[in-house]
Amino acid sequence: MTIVDFLNARLDEDERAAHAASPGTGGPGRARADVAAKRRIVNEYVRAYREQMSAVAGASGTRGGTPGAPEAWGALHAWRKAVEHLAAAYAGHPDYDRSWAV
Structure with a gap:
């Protein structure tokens, strides 16, 4: 199970409990809005x-440095950290996979 699968399953549970x-x-309404915001992050x-x-796949045949702009890697890292923080609420x-711990 990936962290995304895990979070989507927990958010499904939270959404059912929102009523x-x-x-x-x-x-x-507030509980559903909270779930929706977390889904947007995921x-x-x-x-x-x-x-x-x-x-990365598109640049696999090229020579030179790491494909993708450095800021894109930074953004991906930031999103990953956000997702790990969301998962921590369900530790x-x-x-829950302990390798997701922040």
Whole structure:
């Protein structure tokens, strides 16, 4: 299971539980908005990862330095760290992989 698969499964669970959110926490609307924001973070990580891997694959036949702009690698790293922080909230889950710990 990848960190993305893990987070999507946890977010699915959170979304199903959102209807029971208490008014003191902002209610179901707030809980659903929280899940949606986290999904956007996960999706941006997936997009950045695919983009960078595509750049690497496209440049595999070239000579010279590492394919992809340095800032793109930095952005991918930042998105990965964000995803790892999101996963850390579920560290007690049996499917949590300790290699994701930040």
